[in-house]
Amino acid sequence: MAPFRVLVTDEIDPEGIAILRAERSFLVDEVETLPRDVLRQRIGQYDAFIGRSATQLPGDLLRDAARLRVIGRAGVGIDNIDLGTATELGIAVINAPAGNTVSVAELFFGSVIGLLRHLPHANASMRAGRWDRAALLGSELRGRSLGIVGLGRIGGEIARRARAFEMNVIAYDPYVTDARFEGLRVARAMTLDDLLGAVDIVTVHTPLTDETRGMIGARELNRLRNGAVVVNMARGGIVHEDALVAALRDDRLRGAALDVYEREPLAADHPLRTMANVVLTPHLGASTAEGQRNVAVDVCESVRDALLTGELSRAINVGGVSRDRWAALQPTLVLTQRAARIARVLLAERGGRALDQITVRISSDLADAGGVLASAAAAGALEDIAGVERLNLVNARSHAESRGIVTAAITVADETTSAISVTVRAGSSEMTVNGVALGGGPGRLTRIDGFSIDVTPRRTLLVLRNQDVPGVIGRVGTLLGAEGVNIAEYHQSRVVQGGEALAAVSLDAPLDESQRQRLLALPDVFSAAVINFDQPERRTSTGGGQP
Numbered sequence: 001m002a003p004f005r006v007l008v009t010d011e012i013d014p015e016g017i018a019i020l021r022a023e024r025s026f027l028v029d030e031v032e033t034l035p036r037d038v039l040r041q042r043i044g045q046y047d048a049f050i051g052r053s054a055t056q057l058p059g060d061l062l063r064d065a066a067r068l069r070v071i072g073r074a075g076v077g078i079d080n081i082d083l084g085t086a087t088e089l090g091i092a093v094i095n096a097p098a099g100n101t102v103s104v105a106e107l108f109f110g111s112v113i114g115l116l117r118h119l120p121h122a123n124a125s126m127r128a129g130r131w132d133r134a135a136l137l138g139s140e141l142r143g144r145s146l147g148i149v150g151l152g153r154i155g156g157e158i159a160r161r162a163r164a165f166e167m168n169v170i171a172y173d174p175y176v177t178d179a180r181f182e183g184l185r186v187a188r189a190m191t192l193d194d195l196l197g198a199v200d201i202v203t204v205h206t207p208l209t210d211e212t213r214g215m216i217g218a219r220e221l222n223r224l225r226n227g228a229v230v231v232n233m234a235r236g237g238i239v240h241e242d243a244l245v246a247a248l249r250d251d252r253l254r255g256a257a258l259d260v261y262e263r264e265p266l267a268a269d270h271p272l273r274t275m276a277n278v279v280l281t282p283h284l285g286a287s288t289a290e291g292q293r294n295v296a297v298d299v300c301e302s303v304r305d306a307l308l309t310g311e312l313s314r315a316i317n318v319g320g321v322s323r324d325r326w327a328a329l330q331p332t333l334v335l336t337q338r339a340a341r342i343a344r345v346l347l348a349e350r351g352g353r354a355l356d357q358i359t360v361r362i363s364s365d366l367a368d369a370g371g372v373l374a375s376a377a378a379a380g381a382l383e384d385i386a387g388v389e390r391l392n393l394v395n396a397r398s399h400a401e402s403r404g405i406v407t408a409a410i411t412v413a414d415e416t417t418s419a420i421s422v423t424v425r426a427g428s429s430e431m432t433v434n435g436v437a438l439g440g441g442p443g444r445l446t447r448i449d450g451f452s453i454d455v456t457p458r459r460t461l462l463v464l465r466n467q468d469v470p471g472v473i474g475r476v477g478t479l480l481g482a483e484g485v486n487i488a489e490y491h492q493s494r495v496v497q498g499g500e501a502l503a504a505v506s507l508d509a510p511l512d513e514s515q516r517q518r519l520l521a522l523p524d525v526f527s528a529a530v531i532n533f534d535q536p537e538r539r540t541s542t543g544g545g546q547p
Helices: 014-021 036-045 059-063 083-088 101-116 119-127 153-164 178-184 192-196 218-223 241-249 289-309 323-349 364-382 396-402 472-482 513-520
Strands: 004-008 026-030 048-051 070-073 092-095 145-149 168-172 201-204 228-232 253-258 278-280 357-363 406-412 419-426 429-436 444-448 451-455 460-467 487-494 500-507 525-532 538-542
Touching (some): 004 014, 014 026, 014 289, 048 289, 083 092, 083 396, 092 289, 101 119, 101 228, 101 253, 101 278, 101 289, 145 153, 145 192, 153 178, 168 178, 168 192, 218 241, 241 253, 323 364, 323 429, 323 525, 357 364, 364 396, 364 406, 364 419, 451 487, 451 500, 460 472, 472 487, 472 500, 472 513, 513 525
Parallel strands (some): 004 026, 048 070, 228 253
Antiparallel strands (some): 357 419, 444 451, 460 500, 525 538
C-alpha cells in the first residue's frame, strides 16, 4: 500500500507534526507558506493538506488536487477554504475549534481592560518621559453589561470569565439552546437589536458567512448606547469597518478593540491606526504557545485518523457527532449504506433507475446522527452509478442534489433502538429496506419490501424472489455449493403460503453474472439480485420463472 502523503505549511506547531511523522504509513512534507502557483503545482501529489489562514484554497485550486482527501485547518475559521467545492469533490475539511478558545478569551479581556484603563497610552507616555496620571482616569468592568453575539465555545468562555468580573452578561445566538444560556447564567436576547440597546460592550464571536458579513453596520452601531465599546476578535468583515470608523469619529462610541480586519494585514494608512480610542492587535487571538500547540495537535490527530480509519467526526462537512459517538455509530453507518444500496438495486428490477428521493427513517436514539446517516444512505444509493466520481460520506448528498435527488433523515418514535429504514423512490415506485444495529455488533436487515427477514449483509447479499413451493431452498443451496460459495445465512420469508417468497442469502464470496444466470434458470425462481459489497453489484434481471 502506498504511503499517505501530507503537505504541511503555515508554521504548524512541531508537536502536531510529530503525531504525523510517528506513523510509518505517512510521508510528511513541511514547507513554508507557498505562493498560489507553486501550491497549485504541488497539491495534486498529496492525500492531505494542513495549514492555517495564510494559505488560500479556492475552488479552482482544489479541482487540481485529484488525490486530496482531507484538509486540516489549524484553527477555527475556514473562510480561506472553498468549502462548497471541497464538499463537492469529497474532500473532508477538518478544523480545530477548541484549541485556541482560552487564548482568544484572554485576549478579549486584556484588550478591553487595556482600552478602559488607557494602558497603551499610559505605556507610551511613560516611555516618552511623561507622568500623565491625571489624564488617564479609567473605568472598571464590574457592573457593566456585556453583549456577546455568538455563544459558542469562545463566546461561552468569555461569558464565564465575565461573571468573575461581576459583569451583567447578555447574548444573542438563535442557534443555541436555552439550556446552554441557563448553564452559563447568561440572559437571552431574542434579537440582535434587543442586545445592542442593552449593553455597554458588544463582542462578536461568529464565523464569517453570508449571514454574518456586515452584521454590525451603521444601523446597528447607532443602536448602541453612547459611550459603548465594540470588540471584534472573530473575523474581519463582521463589523463594517467604514461604519465603525464613522461612529468613532463622531464620538458616539467610547472605543473599539480589534484583532481582525476586512483586509489583512491592515493597510499602513488605514484610519483605524490613527484613532486614540482604538486598541489594535495584528490577529493575535490564537497566537499563544499553548493555543498553537493545542490546535496543531487537534488537527493533526484528526487528519491522521481520517486517513487511517476514515474517522470523520471532526469534519465540518460531514460530522456533527463526537469522536466517541462516531465510533459507536459505525455498525449503523455501514448498515444504512448497505441497506440503501440493496434498495436501489431491487428498485432497478422494477425499472426504477432514475431516483428522485432517498429517505432514511431513524429511531429516536439516533436523532443526533441524522445528517451523517442521510449521507450514508445517499452514498449507498449512488454507489457505482455512472457519472458519480469520488463518492464518499463528504459529498454523497451533494452528488444527490446535483442529480435532483432529495435526501432526508426523519426521526420516528420507535421502541427499537438503533433502527433504520431506508426508502429510495423513482417516480411512483419505491423500495424500503429496514435494519437494526444493536450492542455494537454488525447490523442486521429486518425487512425488505414488506418481507420480514433476519440476516447480516456480509461480503455479498443474494436476494431471490421465488414461488413458495418445496425444493427451492435445496436447489439454491446445491447450486451455490457446487460453485464453491459458502452460505453464511439463508432467510426465506413469505406473506401467504404458496405465494411469492423473498429469500435474503448472505454469502462469504462474491457471485459473478454467469452464476446469477444459473440461479435464474432454476425452477420457480423469478428474479435474483446480487449485491457484492466489495465490488460493483451485478445488474439484476427477470428470470424465466416470472409468472
